[in-house]
Amino acid sequence: GAGVSQSPSNKVTEKGKDVELRCDPISGHTALYWYRQSLGQGLEFLIYFQGNSAPDKSGLPSDRFSAERTGGSVSTLTIQRTQQEDSAVYLCASSPRDRGQDTQYFGPGTRLTVL
Amino acid sequence: GENVEQHPSTLSVQEGDSAVIKCTYSDSASNYFPWYKQELGKRPQLIIDIRSNVGEKKDQRIAVTLNKTAKHFSLHITETQPEDSAVYFCAASKNNAGKSTFGDGTTLTVKP
Numbered sequence: 001g002a003g004v005s006q007s008p009s010n011k012v013t014e015k016g017k018d019v020e021l022r023c024d025p026i027s028g029h030t031a032l033y034w035y036r037q038s039l040g041q042g043l044e045f046l047i048y049f050q051g052n053s054a055p056d057k058s059g060l061p062s063d064r065f066s067a068e069r070t071g072g073s074v075s076t077l078t079i080q081r082t083q084q085e086d087s088a089v090y091l092c093a094s095s096p097r098d099r100g101q102d103t104q105y106f107g108p109g110t111r112l113t114v115l
Numbered sequence: 116g117e118n119v120e121q122h123p124s125t126l127s128v129q130e131g132d133s134a135v136i137k138c139t140y141s142d143s144a145s146n147y148f149p150w151y152k153q154e155l156g157k158r159p160q161l162i163i164d165i166r167s168n169v170g171e172k173k174d175q176r177i178a179v180t181l182n183k184t185a186k187h188f189s190l191h192i193t194e195t196q197p198e199d200s201a202v203y204f205c206a207a208s209k210n211n212a213g214k215s216t217f218g219d220g221t222t223l224t225v226k227p
Contacts (some may be wrong), residue, residue, distance in 0.1 A: 033214065043159070043204060048214040056214055091158065100210030101147045102167070106158040 002026070003008055004107035006092050012113045015081055021077040021110045025094030034077050035091045040109065043091070049075065050097070082114045117142040119207050121218025128150035128195050129226055136221045139187040145207040148188045150179060153202045153220075162203075163190070195225045 005024045015099050025032050034046040045059035049069045060066070064082075069075040079086055089111050093104040118141040128134050138148075146167035151159040165172045165188065167178045172179050176195075181188040192199055202222050208215035 012180070042219040043217050045214065045217070050214075069174055093159075101149075101164070102206075102208040102215045103149060103164065104151075104159075104206075104215065105162055 004092060004094050004105050006090075006107035006110050009108065010111045010112060010113075014115050015064070015084060016081055018078065018080045018083055019088065021079075021090050021092075021114065023075045023077070023092030023094075024109055025073065025075070025092070026096075026105055027073075029096045029105070030072070031054035031095040031097050031102065031104075032069055032075050033093045033095075035093065036088045037109070038088045046077070047091075067080070068089055079112075082112075084114050087112055087114045116213075117145060117207055117209075117216040119205060119216045119218045121205050121221055123221060124219065125222045125224075127224045127226060130195060130197060132147075132195055134192045134195050134199070134223055134225075136190045136203055136205070136223070137187060138189070138218050139185075140205070140207040141186065142209070143183075143186060146210060147208045148179070148181060149206050149215075150177075150190050151206070153204065155201070158206060171208075172206050174185045192223075195223075197225050197227050199223060200225045 030051045032049040036044040047067045048056040054074045064080045067077045089109040091109045092107040095104045121138045149164035152162045153159040178191045202220045203221045205218040206215045
């Protein structure tokens with residue numbers, strides 16, 4: 001079946017512009033994560049959605065970052081007034097949380113470059 | 116919240132040797148421990164996982180061991196090959212309760 005997809009694959013923007021990144025999770029997966037990964041670095045947690053529960057936004061680095069998940073499926077990560085330090089790969093992952101196991105399936109990522 | 120520490124941050128081995136990566140976790144209620152492999156320019160992918168009711172799990176050349184008392188788990192790769200070169204991440208989570216927590220990753224280099 002189809003895996004997690006993300007769009008766009010690459011995004012180049014100018015400092016101060018807003019960007020929207022999209023994630024299409026695997027159908028039926030109740031959990032969805034956003035991570036940020038800078039070159040050669042680890043996975044920086046941003047936000048977590050689980051079913052109808054309130055999202056865990058504890059990883060969002062500033063109020064310029066927000067995310068929503070509509071209808072328990074597609075998610076959009078929005079970065080307002082982008083800064084150069086926002087340049088990174090943004091990864092989305094979904095998980096079925098079968099039997100409580102949080103096995104994450106990652107998308108290919110969106111490479112964001114802020115000029 | 117949960118804290119996961121992963122060591123070493125970098126590991127270099129000769130082809131054919133074994134590699135071991137260790138993670139410790141802080142929340143004794145954590146009960147699911149996956150390992151992910153991320154090749155250069157690719158997305159992380161699950162390679163093996165273990166639940167807290169099991170002490171060891173093997174899949175060909177890779178194995179994971181779990182010590183619940185000490186709250187640590189390890190990834191073992193035997194007979195390493197150049198294609199094992201990648202970044203490896205460990206993670207910990209609890210049943211249906213909150214997000215997973217990842218370690219900072221280990222960059223494994225297998226020299227031919």
